Amino acid sequence: MRKITYFLAVSFLFAACSQFGDKHNDKQGLRIVSVSKQLTEIIFAVGGDTALVGRDISSTWPPEAKKVTAVGYHRALAPEGIISLNPTAVWNDGNWGPQPTIDQLKKVGIPLRQFDGGNSIDSTKRLIRLVAAEFRNEKAGDSLCDRLDRDMARADSLRKTYAGQSPIRVMVIHFGQAANQYFVLNHRGTQQQMLDWAGAINVADTAQKWKNLSAEVIAQEQPDVILATDYGFDLQGSLEKFKQLPGVSLSPAAKNNRIYRIEEHDLVYLGPRTGENVYNLIRLIHGQR
Structure with a gap:
């Protein structure tokens, strides 16, 4: 009985360490270049900024984003600056280029991850939750969406x-x-x-x-x-x-x-x-x- 109890305890401890260890390693293993100011802000807001190694020059919010290495303007990017950062993915909203740069990044095997930009409050909340899930921080995504709803209601009340x-x-x-x-x-x-x-x-x-x-x-x-x-x-x-x-x-x-x-x-x-x-x-x- 003692052997069974000991085996279960050790198994539980190993599983717990593995779960949280994977989460930490996954987040630290990511090396993201964001070429969308909308995505960059959301990455910071959901606590994914430790995985951000590059950003386009229009990504200036929050102020801490300016400390991240700039790779150029999102529609006039050169591949060399992005490749030098050894990213695990380039996050974009589809509005970036030029095409030769995109083709070169594909050629060297850098994954390109496109997110549909939020152009309404509902689609923006979906985007926030999607990015939060990428960093296994769904709670932060829900909290940000709740705050966005409250702030919009307060603004509407003032406008009236x-x-x-x-x-x-x-x-x-x-x-x-x-x-x-x-x-x-x-x-x-x-x-x-x-x-x-x-x-x-x-x-x-x-x-x-x-x-x-x-x-x-x-x-x-x-x-x-x-x-x-x-x-x-x-x-x-x-x-x-x-x-x-x-x-x-x-x-x-x-x-x-x-x-x-x-x-x-x-x-x-x-x-x-x-x-x-x-x-x-x-x-x-x-x-x-």
Whole structure:
């Protein structure tokens, strides 16, 4: 009887050590290069960042992501930088390249893992849970999704307090001034959904996602609020300098000091912080009424 009891105890201990040891080794054995800013943020959020050895330069959230080796811009990648990191997989959302780089990575045998990007709250929650499961941290995935639902509900409640008031006309300018041209976000894509959730009107009616508009068009549209993404705003160096840009200077946004710096990544993809980002966007756009 003692021998049987001892054998069962040892077997249980071995099984337990094997289970947790495998989990640890699997996580540490992964060497992921993420070429999607959406995936990079989620990897950090579910605690998988110890497996992240490379990221594209647009993956800048959370701030700790900037400490991870950059391999280039996700649509203009060279294979050498990725191969040098000896990754076990390259995670992507399908929006990366160029094709010769993809072909070279396949040729040397690096697995390419594509995740369908979340472009709605429901699909984003599915993506969060999928990535969490990759690191055997389903609990973190569930917690993030619950928080996302709560944050979206809080944002919606705040937006409703401004219902019935005159609409706010908003323009999103990405790169600031470039040869008297401005990159402006149009009515399609995640940024439009963010403005809809915030209860704002996008005055940039363009066919392309990013569109060069002249200073004259900027002045003509007369936006009440300008959201200047981080790169373009920082390029000018200050609010006062941004206000002096041709076209911008003639807008109500400039005259009323309603030009706000906003991180590009908070507008162009959905993730665990989307509800919080929508809430803050509402406060920016409507807060000074």
